[in-house]
Amino acid sequence: MLCQVFPEQYQSQLAEKTQRLQDLIPSLHHLTVFASEPRHYRARAEFRIWHEGDETDYIMFDQETKQKVNIKQCPMAIESIADLMPKLMAEITANEVLRLRLFQVDFLATLSGDMLVTLIYRCGIEGNQAWLDSANRLKTTLPITHIIGRARKQKILLEQDFIIEKLHVDGKIFTYQQIENSFTQPNAGVAQKMLHWARKVSKGAAGDLIELYCGNGNFSIALSEFYNRVLATEISKTSVKSALFNIAANQVENVTVVKMAAEEISQALQGQEFTRLKEVDLASYHFETIFVDPPRSGLDNLTRKMVAEFERIIYISCNPETLAIDLIEIEKTHDIVESALFDQFPYTHHIESGVFLKRKAV
Incomplete structure (x- = not known):
């Protein structure tokens, strides 16, 4: 879609x-x-990342034509994800450390306000202090609760790999841990x-x-x-x-x-x-x-x-x-x-x- x-x-x-x-x-x-x-109904979204010159974009592939399609907006995603997407991309594009060989970005959000973003790379990020500092700055700059950095056999948590959802049903509140992936x-x-x-x-x-x-x-x-x-x-x-x-x-x-x-x-x-x-x-x-x-x-x-x-x-x-x-x-x-x-x-x-x-x- x-x-x-x-x-x-x-x-x-x-x-x-x-x-x-x-x-x-x-x-x-x-x-x-x-x-x-x-x-604005999906609380989970995954996007491949496409780099071309100085430009970086979210993309998806059309299942029928197999062609890539740049995604500038996603009204299917809940508003917290839809609002965050362009702001996050602007930060990534402006920061070569975050941008370098970034392959995919996943969003997992809750109705109760938590936001987990996973940045997936084609190169190793473990031990990269510049990446770690940049990722931590994202959390202070943008409405992101937790960030995960992934690369082959690497997983860096800032600070955990789950968020907490609170569902309202029949006048009651039910609390659920939602784990990335x-x-x-x-x-x-x-x-x-x-x-x-x-x-x-x-x-x-x-x-x-x-x-x-x-x-x-x-x-x-x-x-x-x-x-x-x-x-x-x-x-x-x-x-x-x-x-x-x-x-x-x-x-x-x-x-x-x-x-x-x-x-x-x-x-x-x-x-x-x-x-x-x-x-x-x-x-x-x-x-x-x-x-x-x-x-x-x-x-x-x-x-x-x-x-x-x-x-x-x-x-x-x-x-x-x-x-x-x-x-x-x-x-x-x-x-x-x-x-x-x-x-x-x-x-x-x-x-x-x-x-x-x-x-x-x-």
């Missing part, structure tokens, strides 16, 4: 997505559509709406919750008040560490995170023993609800079968095609009660959706 936005087309593109989702999954009931802001929801405004919907369908829940693919604990933490206990699983070591940070930051006491793949937790529930669960009394949990937010490939056969064994299912999907395939099997035992479309990625074909199911009445 090369940073463009088309506010006058926003509603029509959202209507097209809604129709496409309903055509793909005709059984969706009570579909709620959560719109994005039509401009790790997954974060790019559209923070819509992320708040996703948490609102998941909390809504969790009201009145009984028993415990098990969550697969929990990431940094984004949903686990926001849903914890509706369940007696939450067991959250995640395979990424970095995400598990971040989830533990976020659980402590939000003072949540009923969430346990374990580093396990979805297939492994399925085997554990069937009685197979795992060392990583030695401190978890799995038999003491009374799971009635399962929450899944799988990758684009959807659920594997084993996990899909496991999911169908729970009374209630909350399924967040980033790929409606694989969601439709998974629901063919899940709807044999469960009915769709509520569904949602979250427009995380305006002006693209991507659809993020949510489905809440309950076991069929006998």
